[in-house]
Amino acid sequence: MNLDLLRTFLAVHRVGSLTRAAAHLGLSQPTVTVQVRTLEEKLGKQLFVRRAGGVTPTGVADELAGQLGRHLDALDEVVDRLLVTDSGNQTLQFGGPPDLTTAKVIPALAGLIERGLRVRTSFGPPDQLIEGLVAGRHDLVVSTARPRQGGLTVEPFFEEEFVLVAGACWAAQLPDDVTAEGGAALDQLPLVSIGEGLPIVGRYWTTAFNRQPRMRPAVVVPDLHAALAAVTAGAGVSVLPTYLVADAIRSEQLVRLYDPVIPPRNMLYLVNRTGPCQPQVKVAWRHLMTEAKFW
Template identity: 50%
Template sequence: MDLDLLRTFLAVYRAGSLTGAAPSLGLSQPTVTAQVRALEEQLGQQLFVRRARGVTPTSVADELAARIAPHVDALSDVALGPADAFAAPVHLAGPAELTTMRVLPALTGLVASGLRLRVTFGLAEDLLAGLAQRRFDVVVSTIRPRGRGLTATPLTDEEFVLVGPRGFDGDPRTAPLVAYAEDLPIIRRYWRSVLGVRPPSGPAVVVPDLRGVLTCVLTGFGVSVLPRYLCAAELASGDLVALLEPAEPPINTLFVVTRAEPCRPGPAAVRDALLADADRW
């Protein structure tokens, strides 16, 4: 079987789209499409389901990726050689807010040194599954992965704070709630651990991005619970107020996760840079 076809398949599998894989391969999108079709014809099985945005791997693709990825990666490392350690893009994934505000700035020096980076946002469980399936190289996760095959290193602790807009003087327990999901995941934990009660049922506003939640609180929609790093500037300026200052605020440990096998130079450099920078987060 043609190694180039396998390399193209693996790039599409990891990128989640034909178009997204093309730049890392140095190929045009029609060439990537043709190579995937050629591999499917050789195998006699469908590898991807084409969607409006990207592709979804079939179970056949999942199995093929698990079988060939270590070997294709090893051959690529041999071909690239130590002088070209950053030639293969690093596929990094994590929560949108933390990745945007903390993770990416920590990698500025590596990108300036030639690192090519491909970034995906998503929920921790989905991203960890993608890491195990070799769609990603490094994942910043809000949960510690279970089972073997992945190595998780504590990165930093995020502290949660109950916030309201400037001048708020009501009772936060009865104020409208702004959340990033209907089931109030962060708020529910804060209410239980700090206030000892369940939060009121049903948020007033749901925005599926904590940066949007921050904007809603700033403009007076209600109160919410946010990671302190996300709203530190607004708290310092007084645009937001911390409604409670518990002696032991809820925290959540974040992890940088890679596969248990030895890292390629690019992913290893990303992991090490994040661990070095996390002390000031």
């Protein structure tokens, strides 16, 4: 069996689109279509149902992807190690939000760094990061908003989920049902926010309590790590991503105050320039896409 057919199939399965898989693989969309059809003919099974905006995998495709994924990823990892080692230019210019970059991206790249990859990071808002990517200042960017510019390859990367947390001292002052009267009891607690406009807190309140928060922030900090430190120290209540607070909740430093049926979420995107790229960029892209499945 031709490994290219299997890699193409896996890419389509993971992104749910022939077009996006083609951009990720550096192939034309017709080539990806032909390869998928060729694999379907060889297997005698339909793998995808075409629909507007993408494709839906069949049960056969889901089973095949489950069996293939870890083996192809392991094989690619072996090749990636050689590419990083042999690359003449091993520096990756990476841009992203400071919190996810610090907590997840850099640790995920640690294995490649051990093999010689050098990483230079830049932080900033999504429009600034994408501008830097287009201008060539960055090789890869994680964006909190989906960019619409042409000439970019954009993949859904990681969906962050937000949770309402506080220290035990504040949690003890709340009723068992914090949703009573639209979460009115929470209005009496000091709030830690990453901005005066309550960008994350406001979205959570709208989703969980069907209203905007009525309190002004007691503490305003520049990033989520600072908010985590403040809340852990007992400064008040805040809304933070689960990847950042999971350890503090497990160790009972923080208490999860509410579990909404549909928690607020935000999709982050991995972005690079469409077309040929340096080996270390290709390796980092593939490595991060694989690692993010376990975050």
